[in-house]
Amino acid sequence: MNPNLQQPDVSTNSNKPLDKKRKKRVKEWKLFGEGMVYLFPALLILGVFLFYPMVKTLYYSFFITNPRGDTVVFVGLEHYIELFKSSNFQNSLIQTLKFVLYTVPTGVIIALFLAVIANEKVKGIEFFRVIFSSTLGVSVAAGASIWLFMFHPSIGVFNNIVQTLGLEAIPWLTSRQWALISVSVTTIWMGIGFNFIILLGGLQNISQDLYESALIDGAGYFARLFKITIPMLSPTLFFVVTVTLINSFQSFGQIHILTGGGPNEATNIIVYSIYKEAFEFSRFGTASAQAIVLFFFILVFTVLQFKVGEKKVHYQ
Structure with a gap:
């Protein structure tokens, strides 16, 4: 054997995979650090205005506090137990569910109807698109104040119309029978602008080739509507329904201005x-404690909607 032949450096070769893994890990950490730098402003804002208040709310729900908000006595789950025994909270829960039932389906259907009309290629339709979306530029306070005058028992538009027809004036905001419906009508009107714009955008993204093929096959208007438009619009509809549902659970301003939770707790939904x-x-x-319960209600409804509703969504 030639003594001058050198044996290969096994240790050097074996270290190469380790060096590659180490470099890859360093690169991954570097990319992670860069990503966190970009995300830091958003995380800071979310931490201050979302995560910290949520944790603080959960913390307060286990205590009795003084009028200044300082915790005094730890009571554990007593607030939650008392809530579900309380007839007032049960009434708030029922009124909230009614309010959501009144506003979400009706608001989405009306916005969809307007979007379908505004999507037609008719001369001057741009004017109606502006009108249909105009409620998006109206604040909750301004919108509720407008409807407050419209619901006025003596000078309101609605009672003037009712009395013109020879009927008795309706106590829109002072009757337990009508108050929640009146607030729901106001809420639907205020949400139409946003829903209309989103749905109109979804309609304009549907390929015209589908409609042309359907026309060649002899499909009528309603056949195209239910066989093409609605299925292709389902992702947008799913988004609109989810957002509208969450907003309905969180409605406050119009209730505060129109009824103040009355009459006789008829509009005292959970947020109020x-x-x-x-x-x-x-x-x-x-x-x-009520805020935490409301959070879980919204969470459950949203998860159910994703579990059930998303199965019917048709993605292109």
Whole structure:
């Protein structure tokens, strides 16, 4: 054997895979660090205005507080137990579910109807698109104030129409029978602008080739509507329904201006009940418990919607 022949450096070769893994890991951490730098402003804002208040709300729900909001006595789950025993909270829960039932389907159907009309290629349709979407530029306070005058028992537009027809004036905002319906009508009107714009955008993204093929096959208007338009619009509809559902659970401003939760707790939905408990009665612990319950209700409804509704969504 030639003594001058050198043996291969096994240790050097074996270190190469380790060096590659180490470099790959360093690169991944570097990319992660760069990503966190870009995400830091958003995470900071979310942490201050979303995550911290949620944790603080959960913390308060386990305590009795004084009027200044300082925790005094730890009560554990007592607030939650008392809530579900309370007839007032049960009434708020029922009124909230009614309010969501009144506003979500009706608001989405009306917005869809207007979007389908506005999507037609008719001369001057741009004017109606502006009109249909105009409620998006109206604040909750301004919109509720407009409807407050319209629902006025003596000078309101609706009662003037009713009395012109020879009927008795309707106590729109002072009757337990009509108050929740009146607030729901206001809420539907205020949400139409946003829903209309989103649905119109979805309609304009549907390929015209599908309609042309359907026309060649002899499909009528309603056949094209239910066989092409609705299925192809289902992702947009799914988004609109989800957002409208969440917004309905969180409605506050119009209720505060129109009815103040009355009459006789008829419009005292959970969000308004939270407001009264915290800022009128200074019971921050009970209000926080209600806020956590509302959060879980919204979470459950949203998860169910994704589990059930998304199965019927037709993605291109």
